[in-house]
Amino acid sequence: NDLATLPILIAGNDEQKRTYLGQLVKKLTFCAFAITEPGAGSDVAAMSTAYRREGDEFILNGTKHFISNGSRADWYVTFATSDKRLKHKGISCFVFPSSVPGITRNRMHGKLGQRAADTGEIFYEDVRIPASALVGREGEGFKYAMATFDHSRPEIGAIAIGIAQRALDECLKYSKQRSAFGQPIANFQAIQFMMADMAIEIEAMRLLTYKAAWLVDRGQHANTISAYAKAFSADATMRITTDAVQIFGGYGYMKDYPVEKLMRDAKLLQIYEGTSQIQRVVIARNLLKE
Ligand SMILES: Cc1cc2nc3c(=O)[nH]c(=O)nc-3n(C[C@H](O)[C@H](O)[C@H](O)COP(=O)(O)OP(=O)(O)OC[C@H]3O[C@@H](n4cnc5c(N)ncnc54)[C@H](O)[C@@H]3O)c2cc1C
Structure with missing residues (x-):
């Protein structure tokens, strides 16, 4: 809505x-x-x-x-x-x-x-x-549509944070419960590093998204920062949810656990309200203008 x-x-x-x-x-x-x-x-x-x-x-x-x-x-x-x-x-x-x-x-x-x-x-x-x-x-609809996206792109960042945080929470829980080679998979550094990377990206998503939302609330120009928030959050959430499926192994690919759904939901964030490529078109245009 x-x-x-x-x-x-x-x-x-x-x-x-x-x-x-x-x-x-x-x-x-x-x-x-x-x-x-x-x-x-x-x-x-x-x-x-x-x-x-x-x-x-x-x-x-x-x-x-x-x-x-x-x-x-x-x-x-x-x-x-x-x-x-x-x-x-x-x-x-x-x-x-x-x-x-x-x-x-x-x-x-x-x-x-x-x-x-x-x-x-x-x-x-x-x-x-x-x-x-x-x-x-009349004739200003394009301008209003672009201004709309400046406001709405941080909201996609917020959706991304929710999906990504859930994926990390599920991974933390599962990795302590699931055992392989006689120990919880959370003991393996390969698993730990995937979760550490998730946490780093989620924190960065939050900061970018909050900054974009703050600028929008203050009525300041937020074209570039909104595109940063949307592109980074959407792309990071795609990586995070794909790794979440990896951490769950075969179970992750099945519908028994929520991570396959999170991965499917994440994909759309890179597509609607301007694809990840279009965010980079906006960012690059603004960089070259300066
Ligand atoms: C589930 C869903 C809900 C949606 N909700 C809405 C909605 O509520 N309202 C609405 O108006 N639209 C909505 N959309 C549409 C969505 O915004 C578009 O799908 C999106 O903007 C991409 O347009 P397209 O699908 O025509 O892809 P295209 O524009 O055909 O793009 C195809 C590919 O080419 C790339 N590409 C295109 N141009 C460039 C370029 N200049 N440089 C580099 N790469 C480029 C794209 O990034 C993409 O990878 C929704 C889409 C979906 C799937």
Whole structure:
């Protein structure tokens, strides 16, 4: 939900905040942030979902996919372009209820991890929304989306810390219980070093993530540090959970213990809200600009 609330907090007007954020505090409500399309993921500016203005209304056509809460959200924050040739300058941001005529949606099945979360595709066919659905200013949607990610990437760092800490906790417990060659596997330096590396990385993840969150809270520029927090935490959690499966041996590969799930859940952190490669694109762009 949080991802969908951010563009409204960043650029929405009081009426939009009252209507949409108000719903979230009144009752159990789902919302979704829909930017990704079948043909445009990392390259957001290549999106095809189009809008045009007719009198006091906007008309939307296009498809979004891989959208968290996509098949069940009560309202959507959606990005669309007035003219694909304008690239990022043509993109605007809209908020509207999912009950608007012309919207169909499906749950997407077959995910590797994070299976308790809904992932959906949304089809917009001549969806008519009032002019008041525009969030912020026309043509500034790309800017709001990027500002959203500056805020949300530390949250991915926080999810990563939770997954990684659980993996280490499970390893500490199991390595003392499991014996090989007449002694607990925790006595083997090879096992100890994997757990020591996990602890080092988790502490570094915490510090980066807290710093990024602190800068965001202070309203300071957090583009680079948010990307550090997300890239480092996602990549470290992938390493940590893979090593956790290793420490559990064959049992780790089976569903009897939670570490295989942690490993599957970790993978997505390197993909959504900008892949680990895209975080490095952001970081390198900022480094070269200085
Ligand atoms: C479970 C799930 C939930 C999601 N939730 C949401 C959501 O709520 N809302 C939403 O809008 N989207 C969501 N997404 C979409 C997600 O953000 C995209 O999948 C992601 O941004 C990558 O886009 P893509 O899948 O099109 O991959 P592509 O952009 O096709 O990338 C393919 C590969 O190329 C690499 N690559 C691309 N460009 C570059 C470059 N310039 N330099 C180096 N490498 C590059 C990528 O890193 C990746 O390894 C979700 C995805 C999943 C799987």
